[in-house]
Amino acid sequence: MSVASAGVPASGTVHNEPVSPRRRKRSFTGYWLLLPGMLWLVVFFLLPTLQLLATSLYDPAGSLDSGYAMTWAVSNYPHILSSFEAPFLRSLFYAASATILALLLAYPLAYSIAFKAGRWKNFMLVLVIAPFFTSFLVRTLAWKSILSDNGFLVNALQAVHVLSPDGRLLATSVAVVTGLTYNFLPFMVLPLYASLEKIDLRLIEAGKDLYANGFTSFRKITLPLSMPGLVAGTLLTFIPAAGDYINAELLGTPRQYMIGNVIDNLFLVQLDYPSAAACSVVLMAAIVVMVLVYVRRAGTEELV
């Protein structure tokens, strides 16, 4: 199971039987097929990433109008880490919370679709992706209505004394994490479903024959076999959640700002390119390191 294809809906069951290397043709055609697309990725992905790295080392005394001098200003990094420590940590904390919540919501759903839905399987899969046919921003604004101070949810929670009479949901960390969990939920459900669906039911039956109860057979058979989907799902949820700033902007306040809000503000409002680039590089590096450690510990196969 690959991380990426696991997140792709509608392609049906994926059999990843690689064509044996002997059948692959040895000619120049392969290079010609690769050339345009890979050139695009080199020019508009790789090159920009290198430029970002360079920009993060520019002299912070420069400006967009006067131009920046390359001074290998490594000091940009300690500077932004101390200035923006809180949004960095908040991003990781919010993204981790949203990932765990999404996992708790997604597992029963994916499990039901894979094992209990019967002929409703495809219908339920459509229901999983259907809410995401509307725009991300419109959806997030709908959450603003749901969580609003006089909305039904706040009133209900106040009535059962979960919230104090003047307590609110909007403009709190809870609102931001709710939005993040919601917006990236399908990225958790679909890979989980893909790996649960592949489980050979005879294994579970064999477990029952050997007197495993429901919980034991889940813990010893189903859960371990769904690990590839679980790993793919958590990555596909965590990565976009850590870089997101739409939820923090629309559902939170500056006290809930994540590192994405900081990068956006530094690049587009303050026009402080070196600091902004350094923040982006740190976010990227943090994610790459976490992904590598996580994938290695979880022991999944190749990523693409």
Add this chain to the structure above:
Amino acid sequence: MTRAGRWVSDHVVMALAIVVLLYMFLPIFFVVLMSFNDPASRLSYEFDGFTLNNWTDPCGPSGMCHSVLVSLQIGFLATLGATLLGTLIAFALVRHRFYGRAATSLLIFLPMATPEVVMGSSLLALFTSAGLSGSLGFWSILVAHIMFCLSFVVVTVKARLAGLDSSLEQAAMDLYSNEWQTFWRITFPLVFPGILAAALLSFSLSFDDFIVTNFNHGNTITFPMFVWGAAQRGIPPQVNVVGTVMFVVALTLVLAGGLLQRRRPA
């Protein structure tokens, strides 16, 4: 398993799943509801009164319908570009030998593992250093969208291609069809559902993108950019009309596609 245990696992898990699905549809219900809202003030996010005005005058807010048009154009062109380039790569990966396979796979994987805010800001840094920051607009959004859709096309088409039964192609070759005929009569029709899925995915990624676009849009306003700008000044309820229409159109397409596939099993 005891009978009670079986009942629990049969019903409780399904009940949980239905609750989660309801949670997923809650905001959609609100989008539809708010499309009939008659807001008391510009900054109101609550349902204040029922009206049909938003549906009879969808293009009321200035610039909104134009922004939808821009998003449709960019979505269409980005889908075309990314699907073409990505399908070629997928064929190369599955069917051809070449040097640098590991590096190629890495370069395809990385954009999917990179947060959008990093990709968007990197592109802005590149365009600025190339002296293009003044001329950003339609073209730079398009270039960026093709870039981030490309990897998703590659993995989608590649999955379909790798699962293909190669004996069908061998049978065609045995029956004296040449490589060209085999490709267009056998391979392409079999891979086509994968290409179609990749194209739909690209379109929805492009149409809905905000973060990368926000860094590279210049003065061009896509629909998500319009909503973002409006969120600061007060959201016109017609935004929810667009949201509802998008939902209904996409759902209809998916259900129609599903019915077609059922009638004509691939």
